Amino acid sequence: MSVTPASQPRRTYRHGDLREALLDAGIEMAREGGPDAVVLREATRRAGVSPNAAYRHFADREALLHAVSDACLGFAADRIEQSVAEVPEGDPVDTARALLRAVGTGYIAFAREEPGLFRTAFSVPDNLQRAAEPAKAGRNGRTPFQLVGFALDALVDAGVLPRERRENAEFLAWATVHGLGMLVIDGPLRGLDDRMIDYATARLLDMVDRGL
Amino acid sequence: MSVTPASQPRRTYRHGDLREALLDAGIEMAREGGPDAVVLREATRRAGVSPNAAYRHFADREALLHAVSDACLGFAADRIEQSVAEVPEGDPVDTARALLRAVGTGYIAFAREEPGLFRTAFSVPDNLQRAAEPAKAGRNGRTPFQLVGFALDALVDAGVLPRERRENAEFLAWATVHGLGMLVIDGPLRGLDDRMIDYATARLLDMVDRGL
DNA sequence: CCCTGATGTGTACACTGTCCACAACCCTAC
DNA sequence: GTAGGGTTGTGGACAGTGTACACATCAGGG
Numbered sequence: 001m002s003v004t005p006a007s008q009p010r011r012t013y014r015h016g017d018l019r020e021a022l023l024d025a026g027i028e029m030a031r032e033g034g035p036d037a038v039v040l041r042e043a044t045r046r047a048g049v050s051p052n053a054a055y056r057h058f059a060d061r062e063a064l065l066h067a068v069s070d071a072c073l074g075f076a077a078d079r080i081e082q083s084v085a086e087v088p089e090g091d092p093v094d095t096a097r098a099l100l101r102a103v104g105t106g107y108i109a110f111a112r113e114e115p116g117l118f119r120t121a122f123s124v125p126d127n128l129q130r131a132a133e134p135a136k137a138g139r140n141g142r143t144p145f146q147l148v149g150f151a152l153d154a155l156v157d158a159g160v161l162p163r164e165r166r167e168n169a170e171f172l173a174w175a176t177v178h179g180l181g182m183l184v185i186d187g188p189l190r191g192l193d194d195r196m197i198d199y200a201t202a203r204l205l206d207m208v209d210r211g212l
Numbered sequence: 213m214s215v216t217p218a219s220q221p222r223r224t225y226r227h228g229d230l231r232e233a234l235l236d237a238g239i240e241m242a243r244e245g246g247p248d249a250v251v252l253r254e255a256t257r258r259a260g261v262s263p264n265a266a267y268r269h270f271a272d273r274e275a276l277l278h279a280v281s282d283a284c285l286g287f288a289a290d291r292i293e294q295s296v297a298e299v300p301e302g303d304p305v306d307t308a309r310a311l312l313r314a315v316g317t318g319y320i321a322f323a324r325e326e327p328g329l330f331r332t333a334f335s336v337p338d339n340l341q342r343a344a345e346p347a348k349a350g351r352n353g354r355t356p357f358q359l360v361g362f363a364l365d366a367l368v369d370a371g372v373l374p375r376e377r378r379e380n381a382e383f384l385a386w387a388t389v390h391g392l393g394m395l396v397i398d399g400p401l402r403g404l405d406d407r408m409i410d411y412a413t414a415r416l417l418d419m420v421d422r423g424l
Numbered sequence: 425c426c427c428t429g430a431t432g433t434g435t436a437c438a439c440t441g442t443c444c445a446c447a448a449c450c451c452t453a454c
Numbered sequence: 455g456t457a458g459g460g461t462t463g464t465g466g467a468c469a470g471t472g473t474a475c476a477c478a479t480c481a482g483g484g
Contacts, residue, residue, distance in 0.1 A: 014449070014462065036248075041440065052442080053463050061441065122399055131400040145400060171392070171401060171412045172419055178399070179391025180383070187334055187390070188343040188357060189383060200383045207384055211423025226431065226480070253471065264473080265432045273472065426484090433478070440471070447464070454457085 019057040021047040026068040031116045035123035038065055065124060070135040072121035075114065077138030080106035080147050096158035097209060100151040104177045104205045107144070111181035112197070118185060122178075148173050161212060173208055180204050231269040233259040238280040243328045247335035250277055277336060282347040284333035287326065289350030292318035292359050308370035309421065312363040316389045316417050319356070323393035324409070330397060334390075360386050373424060385420055392416050 015021065025046040029038045040061045041051045058064040083106030087098045111118040130136070131145040142150075148170050155161035161169070183189040184197055192200070227233065237258040241250045252273045253263045270276040295318030299310045323330040342348070343357040354362075360382050367373035373381070395401040396409055404412070 018462080039440070040442090050464050051440095052444095052465085055442075056462050122394065125398040125402060126400050127403040128400050168412065168415070171395070172416050175391035175395050175401075175412075175416060176388045176419075177391065178395060179387035179389065179393075181391075182334065182394055183383070183387050183390060186337040188338050188340050189387075190337055191339040200380065200387075203380070204384050204387060207388075207423035208419065209423070211419035211421070230431085251471070252473090262433050263471095264434085267473075268431055428483095429481095431478100431480080433476105435475090435477100437474085438472095441469095443468085444466090445464105446466105447462100449460105449462080451460090452458090454455100 015047070015049060015053075018047060018049060018053060021049075022054055022057060022064060023067055023071065026064055027071055027117070030068050030072065030120040031114060034116045034119040035065060035069070037116070038068055038120070040064060065120075067135075069120050069122075069124040070133075072117040073136040073144060074138045075117055076107065076110045076121055076144050077136075077140070077142055077147060079110035079113070080144055081138060081140055081142070082106060083109065084147070084151075092158045093160055096151075096154040096160055099154050100148075100173065100208070101205050103147055103151045104173070104208070105201060107177045108181055108184070108197070108201050111185055112194075115185045118181060122182075145170065145174070155212075165212065169212060172212060176204060176208055227259065227261060227265075230259060230261060230265060233261075234266055234269060234276060235279055235283065238276055239283055239329070242280050242284065242332040243326060246328045246331040247277060247281070249328070250280055250332070252276060277332075279347075281332050281334075281336040282345075284329040285348040285356060286350045287329055288319065288322045288333055288356050289348075289352070289354055289359060291322035291325070292356055293350060293352055293354070294318060295321065296359070296363075304370045305372055308363075308366040308372055311366050312360075312385065312420070313417050315359055315363045316385070316420070317413060319389045320393055320396070320409070320413050323397055327397045330393060334394075357382065357386070367424075377424065381424060384424060388416060388420055 022043045025043040026038045028046075029042060038061075040054050040058075043064065044051045044054050047053075054064065058067065080103050083102040084099060087095060087102050089095060132143050134141070136143045137146075152161065152166060152169050152173065156163055156166050180189075180201065184192070184200075189197070189200070234255045237255040238250045240258075241254060250273075252266050252270075255276065256263045256266050259265075266276065270279065292315055295314040296311060299307060299314050301307065344355050346353070348355045349358075364373065364378060364381050364385065368375055368378050392401075392413065396404070396412075401409070401412070
């Protein structure tokens with residue numbers, strides 16, 4: 001997505017949108033090797049620029065990584081929305097249930113399809129206040145955290161989830177699915193075949209469904 | 213734990229137990245700064261030895277990190293056993309339930325008390341085959357994975373958990389608690405006060421209890 | 425007692441993040 | 455239109471890292 005292709009050297013002195021180019025390079029490196037693989041010098045190299053140029057756009061490597069991490073959360077949101085979009089209309093109760101499941105399966109799907117981005121998304125310390133900031137949102141402007149919230153709201157509206165259990169239920173749903181994602185990517189559940197993971201995901205979501 | 217204190221130079225040519233000293237140094241660094249903080253040269257420095265000496269005991273930095281990670285899993289097991297030990301004897305059903313809860317609270321407690329070690333424990337790709345190997349065990353010779361398994365077995369024996377749901381239930385229980393641990397340490401739940409975390413933990417364990 | 429394999433040392437290289445002084449450029453105000 | 459002036463990128467340098475290679479030193483068995 002860089003303005004100037006890395007192949008031939010830039011003619012103008014100004015790059016155009018170096019920040020974006022560095023970010024894109026960072027994302028690509030994260031995709032291939034996770035957070036540790038996003039290295040500042042390599043990003044500038046890919047952007048066809050000298051190492052120090054990066055410091056005009058990011059305070060340090062940490063800042064670049066943070067930006068990449070936010071972008072990864074956005075990709076996660078996109079993947080979740082994709083799963084959510086596949087939920088058929090129908091009985092409100094069934095739909096609400098299916099919605100939360102879709103969020104979960106989308107989350108796990110993202111972890112499996114893009115382990116590098118998934119790991120990068122959560123490699124950087126974060127907190128609740130920042131969980132909804134726009135930089136972490138996907139194309140539709142919603143962050144993963146917000147998507148979980150919407151699914152839970154739908155469950156309350158459909159009368160499935162008692163209202164008094166709604167508060168902070170994001171934590172439970174998210175933690176559950178997040179844990180599975182981590183264990184599948186590089187925890188002890190690594191290397192399980194796809195069928196096994198699908199099965200585990202389904203059972204996990206059953207548990208959430210029953211236990212929330 | 214090092215054989216020769218780092219303060220005064222070693223007199224003998226041989227270190228004595230350099231492998232152990234490097235491992236201890238690595239653990240200490242992991243405790244302070246997580247996986248990225250365990251750096252090979254610093255470990256040799258703390259052991260009072262030249263950088264390359266490490267290569268007689270570890271193939272590369274990755275190997276050292278792996279050993280440190282295994283040790284961290286052992287510490288987690290210790291912390292879990294501590295929580296388990298506090299479960300009072302009594303009605304078999306209540307005891308079995310409390311046992312699984314204790315595993316969960318111990319796990320979260322470890323994450324909160326030793327975030328660096330916790331992150332390090334899961335920083336290294338792993339798989340099921342290796343989940344029970346002795347290097348990952350605590351003082352009592354049991355790994356965290358095995359401890360979860362025992363608690364689940366107890367639930368089956370007490371008639372709480374239907375036998376047909378026992379298989380692979382480790383994944384569910386573990387993923388749930390692991391996810392909360394991750395989110396609390398450097399995910400969006402970071403910075404929540406202790407009461408809030410206790411509350412979330414309790415609700416999460418309620419969910420597991422109901423939904424398993 | 426010597427010699428051989430194990431263990432630690434020294435030197436060296438490529439690579440990283442980051443600091444500093446400087447250069448090239450675009451924009452704005454006169 | 456031209457003279458600044460702030461922004462953006464360059465060059466050179468330094469400390470710190472992982473790791474390869476050749477060498478030094480020792481402990482213990484023949």
